[in-house]
Amino acid sequence: MKLSNYMTGLLLAILAATGFACKAIFVKLAYRYGVDGTTLVTIRLLLVLPIIAIMRLFRxxxxxxxxxxDRGMIIVLGLLGYYLASLLDFLGLETVSASIERLILCLYPTLTVLLSAWLMKTSISRRMWSAMALTYCGMVIVLTPDFASARLDLLGMFFIVASTVSYAFYLTWCPPVIKRIGSMRFAELALTVSAIAMVIHYMLTRPLGILTHQPLAVWGYGLIMALVATVLPLYALSAAMARIGAGKTALIGSVGPILTIFMSIGILDEHLxxxxxxxxxVVLTGIWLVGQRKT
Known part of the structure; x- marks a missing residue:
């Protein structure tokens, strides 16, 4: 492998990890303007569609x-991965800090292992059980102070956990479809399904005027999320995996929670x-150990 190609892959993986890590920060900043989670995720997905169309022109x-x-699976997975998981995540972020949200979301590898064992009858090694136990013990340590001081909103936490479960189902079922149609084509189609579903959801639950009368700053953050925290990271992730492999890309992506926590401290004035x-x-150590499993 040429050094320049390898370095390009590393930079793309870092770009993807940083983009995904920024999402919760932009959501929290947009919430300062009074927008609700349903409206914000609708704006995000609406703005994703033209960006995808533009990106397709360049490849x-x-x-x-x-x-x-496969069309049926794309619809199901689009509803799970980008519609339902995103909606629940944004609703949870209305009351849960960006730091806690990111840590809960990073539990999805452990849930994917459990779902694979349940749905596909795969075995779980003793080492893997130990790694998952370590991860959940670490999460208890993280959440205990907020529980003790009643700072943690239980409904918001439920939404984040439900989002993580939805995303884990998405990750469990999508690999065969991705293998048949390609990762970027799958991502583009799944995002399109999600955007359509979110628009329908919005029209059934909100007056259209709420969407059109949002402050310009909310639309600005929606555009940033669509571009910087959704579409570009997806393309960068795919390109990085092609250059340095899935293992190294996933390892670099594991720094995402730390990036989110530091950004939440510096930008949102959150603290741990x-x-x-x-x-x-402890949580990140457990997640890293889970990520070392053989596939």
Whole structure:
């Protein structure tokens, strides 16, 4: 592998991790203007569509026909991964800090292992059980101070956990479809399904005027989320995996929670206690061990 190609892959992986880590920060900044989670995720997905259309102009789109079974799976996975998981996540962020949200979301690898064992009858090694137990013990350490001081909103936490479960189902079921139609084509189609579903959801639950009368800053943050925290990281992630492999890309992506925590401290003035920092270390160690499993 040429050094320049390898370094490009590393930079793309860092770019993807940073983009995904920024999402919760932009959501919190937008909430300062009084927008609700449903409206904000609708704005984000609406703005994703033209960006995807523009990106497709710069690359040769595949023309192979997609089977009806894969079309059905794309609809199901689009609803799980970018519609339901995003909606629940944004609703949770209305009351849960960006730091806690990011740590809960990073539990999805452990849930994916459990779902694979349940749905696909795969085995879980003793080492993997130990790693997952370590991860959840660390999460208990992180959440205990907020529970004790009644600072943690239980409904908001429920939304974040439900978002993580939805995303874990998405990750469990999407690999065969991605293998057949390609990662970027799948991501583009799934995002399109999600945007359509979110628009329908919005029209059934909100007056259209709420969307059109949002402050310009809210639309600005929505555009930043669509571009910097959604579309560009997806393309960068795919390109990084092609250059340095999925393993190294995932390893670099594991720094995402730390990036989110530091950004939440510097930008949102959030903070974690020393005990919670210890819990963060335990959680990320467990997640790293889960990520070392053989596939």
């Amino acid at each position: 040769k789109a595949p023309t192979a026909r997609i089977s009806w079974s 206690s020393p005990l919670q920092w210890a819990g963060v270390t």
